[in-house]
Amino acid sequence: MADRSALSRPESLSEATALLRKNLAYFRVNYAAVVALTLAAALAAHPGSLAALLALLAAWCLLYALRPADAPPLAAFGRTFSDREVLGGLVAASAFVIFLTSVGSLIFSALALGAAVVCAHGACRVPEDLFLDEPDQANPLLSFAAAVTGGGRV
Secondary structure (H helix, E strand, O other), X not given: OOOHHHEOOOOOHXXXXXXXXXXXXXOHHHHHHHHHHHXXXXXXXXXXXXXXXXXXXXXHHHHHHOOOOOOOOEEEOOEEEOHHHHHHHHHHHHHHHHHOOHHHHHHHHHXXXXXXXXXXXXXXXXXXXXXXXXXXXXXXHHHHHHHHHOOOOO
């Protein structure tokens, strides 16, 4: 993936999109890691946004995801809240944190930057021997299965 000698400028837009499709299929795990690292770096650079997302995650886990089914309804300020009201409050809090604060723009800009890096690499990477034409060998993660059954090389 990091071989600079395999990078070259594509001759046309159709060649770039064809290379991007092939590279997305082959480097999908690496590309997901690049996008995740871009998002993690952006959140690490803005600890307030990271704290807001962690607080939101904690609220979802404590009030909805990890509550036992037989737990009594949530009570606060002398009022009991149904599961539907708790879910509505969590959705409203999530919408507020993501869309009405800087957290949403930080996440979307980090994802856009990661996608731009992935598209630039995918459109310019021209490998010679990277892709296999055999459909059963298209997934490199499952190549061990072909070796066990005798259908491929390892």
